[in-house]
Each structure stands twice: as C-alpha cells, then as structure tokens.
Amino acid sequence: MNPITRWWRRVRTVRLRPVDPTTCALRRGLERDLNDGPAQRVAALSVELGLLSVDLPDNPTLNGRIDELQGSLAAVLAELREIGGALYPPVLSSDGFEPALHAVAERQGVALAVHSDPVDRATAAAACLAVADHLRSVPRDTHVDVRVRRGLGSVWVDVTEERVCG
Amino acid sequence: MRVAIADDGALFREGLVMLLRAAGHEVVGSVPDGDKLVALVATDPVDVAILDIRMPPEPDGGLATAERVRALRPETGLLLLSHYAETHYLMRVLEIGTEGVGYRLKEKVAGVQVLDDTLTRLADGEIVIEPSLAKRLVERPAGGAGPVGALSEREHDVLRLMAEGRTNNAIAGELFISAKAVEKHIAAIFTKLDLPGDPSVHHRRVLAVLAYLRARRIDG
DSSP states (O other), rough: OOOOOEEEEEEEEEEOOOOOOHHHHHHHHHHHHHHHIIIIIHHHHHHHHHHHHHTTTOHHHHHHHHHHHHHOOOOHHHHHHHHHHSSSOOOHHHHHHHHHHHHHHHTTEEEEEEEEOOOOHHHHHHHHHHHHHHHTTOOOEEEEEEEEEEEESSSEEEEEEEEEEO | OOEEOOOSSSHHHHHHHHHHTTTEEEEEEEEEEEEHHHHHHHHSSOSEEEEEEEESEEEESSHHHHHHHHHHHSSSEEEEHHHHHHHHHHHHHHHSSSEEEEEGGGGGOSSSSHHHHHHHHHHOOOOOOOOHHHHHHHHOOOGGOOOHHSSSSSHHHHHHHTTTTTOHHHHHHHHHHHHHHHHHHHHHHHHTTTOOTTTTTTTHHHHHHHHHHHHHHHOO
C-alpha cells in the first residue's frame, strides 16, 4: 500500500518598510570600517604567520601551531564577514540591488524572484537592506518573491514566501 | 615567477610581497590601485597579477582592472582576492576570462605553499576557485533530494574538487585514488547531473559544473 503523503503549501505576504537613509549610510560606513580596519589587519596577521613559518624550516611542531593559529584567524575573519555582510551586503556596494539580493538569498539557501519598479539608487539600497534583513529569518528552501512598487511619495516592498511543507 | 600586486590595504599588500619573495618569486610591482597596476603591466609584463577586488577605482576596482589587464596582456594570469567569498564575484571573474583566472579569500593565500600552488595553477591556465565557496556551492539540499543528493560520497568529493577548478591529477592526489578512477567518477557525475560539454576540457568542465551548481542554488 502506498504511504499517504501529506503536504501543503504555506504562503504568506509581508510588507516591509525600506530602511531609513541615515541608517543605510551608517550601516554602509560600519561595513567599510570593518573591512578596511579589523578584517584587513587580521588578514595581514595571517600573512605574518605565513612568513614566520618560512623562517622556521624543519620544525614541524611550531609549523603545526602556526597552521592552527592561521586557522583560528580564518575563523575570526569568517565571523567578521558574517557581521559585515549583515550590515551591508558587499555586492550591494559594487553591483546594486538585484545582484545583492540574489547573493544574500544564495547564502541563505532561499530561491528568490525580484520584480521592481524603476527606483533611484538610494531607494533601491534602502529596500535591499530591508529585504536582506528579512531573508535572514526565512527558512532554507523557501521560495521568496520580492516586489518593489513605487506609490505616491513612498515605496512599498512586498515579500511573498511560499513553503512546501510535508 | 614574475608577479605584480595591487591592493589599497598597505599592511596586507606589503606582507604578501615578503611572502612572495620568500617563496622565490620576483615581485615586479606593489601598488595601491588599479590604474597604477595597468600602467605597470603595460611597460613590464608579469606572469601573474594579484588584485584586491575592492580597491580604487571604486566600487570594484579589482574586477574592472583585471578586465583591462586581460585585454592588454591576455597571457597574464589573474588572481582576484577578496574578504568575501561571493558566487556573484566568482561569476564576474569568470566573465573576464576562463583561463588563468582565480578567486580566493585573502587570508587563505597566507602561506608559501598555497600561494605557490595557486600561482602555478594560474600560470598553467587553470581556473582557481576558493575551496570554501566551492564547498558551499556543492552542499547537499536538506533531505538529500535532487541529482546532487543522488551522488555517492566519493562522487560528491570529486564534484567539490572540480568546482575548485582542480585537474584530474590534482583530484586523484587529494583523494588518494588513481587518475583512471577520477575519470570514471567524473563521467558518472556528468551523466547523473546531465551536464553538457566535454569533461576532459578543463575550463569547459569547470564552467559547466559551476553553471549547474549556481542554477541549483538560485532556482531551488
């Protein structure tokens, strides 16, 4: 006998408010500071350790410890990267709204479709941050549909999520 | 090997210069932006140029500069470095060229051996892809559904190494199996995933694998 498979689709739509311009600027600046400051320094420290390793040939014990330290620094950088990406997705700075949202969705394991009215760069960034923040709470394998609409003097961001549960 | 570096972070850049010299390479130039690098390789050709993705000219100076270097000196290997491992940047790197191009995290090239390996592969015309990014791309979906979920453990390892841009011999060395066995696994992967193209042509194979993995991640 065939097992009875139950499944249902769960659909919900939420309306998001674009992030306000001051917060956008602040978040962009913080991400940049993080990237140019601590992240750059930690990466340079890892290079220093690599150099130390060159100066210690034939010392497997110390070289092993240097490897471990480099691994720890890589873990620190991974954490900084998480924070930086959450503050301001790097692809948003370089390539804009849609590629940035796809990059965030890819990291979260979420399938994404974006439909947007033409909006200016600042508005697109504000909408992108709102959606990116929201995507962090969406379960993996959800299908997400983002619609950015321009109304009278305001912008609406509607996010429809569809999950197949079974 | 003759190498030039462009990165606006002086601390990291100067460290890398010392590491390259320690590895026996000749550092022809070390500059803080893309325009200076282009001027440099125009007068003094190098085997490999190393570029930070995020440097002047903003906003993605490394990628724009790499394009210019490729147009000017097509035979120069290009290594793009970043603090972020993003599929989007990987695809942009592969738009610049499909031979002798690489994309790696900065802290992951901080050793003589890995740096040497990366530069040699680039000079040989290979595609070099950050292993942690390749790993993320080949992650199995929850529940093991879909064609990637249907691969055997060994085939999955081979797929990950193909996504790093590794050659058959390198994959064989990494997994302690014969080159013949690698070929067999690759043929099985191409059949199971229904991939187009000839798996024996290195860059076509990497592109086919990446295009498949990326579409899978985006379309769910």
